[in-house]
Amino acid sequence: MTPERLSRILAAYGSSPERWPGDEREAATRLLAQVPDAQARAREEQALDALLARHRIPAPHAALVGRTLAAFAPVSGLSVLRSWWARLALAGAAIAGIAAGMLTLDVQHGRVANRQMLALSDDQDTIFASLDTGEVTP
CATH class of the missing domain: 1.20.5 (Single alpha-helices involved in coiled-coils or other helix-helix interfaces)
Incomplete structure (x- = not known):
């Protein structure tokens, strides 16, 4: 495991080790514990993960659903x-x-x-x- 690979894993999967690829999880965790730069990168990803977790998408209005379904139904x-x-x-x-x-x-x-x-x-x-x-x- 290289610091570059760990950085790509953090960018792709986020800061939570349970989302990382299983075959690389142990090596990535060890490297994360040893390299201060990797720890700083993981903290940045934690902040992004928290921001994404707060974002909610509202349910569409019933009128929008009705118009969408009507557009595909033969009239x-x-x-x-x-x-x-x-x-x-x-x-x-x-x-x-x-x-x-x-x-x-x-x-x-x-x-x-x-x-x-x-x-x-x-x-x-x-x-x-x-x-x-x-x-x-x-």
């Missing part, structure tokens, strides 16, 4: 129709993506298959010529 047949078209467009885009992927794989597979066939035929003779030399056999 009329038109919004349902828009939703239907959006789903159809999304499905079409997905199908187009799948088709493009399949076409790409098919073309790529054809290239690999052609290379394999050419590799297999390198040493083969035909009734017309040897593929190795290009000579015509009588």
